Amino acid sequence: MKFKHLAILSMITVISIGCANQEPSNQTNTQTKPPATVASSGSGVGVFKAGEHPTQGKVKVVTEQGKSYLEFDQNFKTDKGPDLYVILYRSDAPPQSGIKEKDYLSIAPLQKISGTQRYAVPEKVKLGEFKSVAIWCRKFNATFGYAPLASS
Secondary structure, three states, rough: OOHHHHHHHHHHHHHHHHOOOOOOOOOOOOOOOOOOOOOOEEEEEOOOOOOOOEEEEEEEEEEEEOOOEEOOOOOOOOOOOEEEEEEEOOOOOOOOOOOOOEEEEEEEEOOOOOOOEEOOOOOOOOOHHEEEEEEEEOOOOOOEEEEEOOOO
16 A cells, blocks of 8 residues: 555656646747848849749848848759859840850859758849849750749
8 A cells, every 4th residue: 555655656746847847838938039130122022934944933032131132932943953053134034045144143053953042142233133033054054944033
């Protein structure tokens, strides 16, 4: 009989200690960092279209602490290729092949062929001069896909 009481008492102690170590679910964590301020710029959002390769997802221009970024969403996807770059293009739809140097600005090599990613736009760039974002194969001068940027 004493063993039964001792076992019950031990179980109550374990449960009490376990509950005491848990934080209440309605308690606010004061160490969390406030979210970064993200504001849309004048160039808006674009939906990727296929060029020479299937390309999908969305890109938006965001401004954060005075700097502009091209941000691809989680649905972004294109084919694998050599020497892929993210470029800004002056018209709504770049040609599938043979783009001319005066018509685009190279931003950076493509980080990955799918998923969320972000590219800093150089400070001196006037985004209003560009109408689309493209995934471009520098080696073969081919546009994999592009997204016209909606004006807002």
